Amino acid sequence: MxxxxxxxxxxxxxxxxxxxxxxxxxxxxxxxxxxxxxxxxxxxxxxxxxxxxxxxxxxxxNRCGLTGRPHGYYRKFGLSRNKLREATMRGDVPGMVKASW
Incomplete structure (x- = not known):
């Protein structure tokens, strides 16, 4: 934070x-x-x-909308990488899934 x-x-x-x-x-x-x-x-x-x-x-x-973190910011989502990952795992981001190959 x-x-x-x-x-x-x-x-x-x-x-x-x-x-x-x-x-x-x-x-x-x-x-x-x-x-x-x-x-x-x-x-x-x-x-x-x-x-x-x-x-x-x-x-x-640019800062994360939830934490205010300035680094690792994704413009498309308005979140930092950490919070974007958490939101993805919860299923809050439609169409985004964890990569596996």
């Missing part, structure tokens, strides 16, 4: 990323646009830099 503070920090990052997502996209488009003047691009970069660091989607870490 991951520390509660780490899980809370990740949840905070997700909320901030959602909150600032549209604003970040607009600023990035302004910076990339060839039609923007140098002053517009410069002001957009400054505004982007002044935003909270945790509002960037790149800072979000």
């Amino acid at each position: 991951a520390k509660k503070s780490m899980i809370a920090r990740e949840n905070k990052r997700k909320k901030l990323a959602l909150k600032f997502d549209v604003k970040r996209q607009v600023l990035r488009e302004t910076i990339r646009s060839p039609k923007s003047s140098f002053e517009q691009k410069e002001s957009a970069q400054l505004q982007l830099q002044k935003m909270p660091r945790d509002s960037s989607a790149a800072r979000i870490r």
Whole structure:
């Protein structure tokens, strides 16, 4: 089980990323646009830099939905390998069975 503070920090990052997502996209488009003047691009970069660091989607870490474990995470299921195995053995994951050959 991951520390509660780490899980809370990740949840905070997700909320901030959602909150600032549209604003970040607009600023990035302004910076990339060839039609923007140098002053517009410069002001957009400054505004982007002044935003909270945790509002960037790149800072979000995928974690297990049950334990908060950051490693061995399967995106398709939202679980770590350990909890995915337990769920599979219980039969909670349809179509997934233990490998045997």
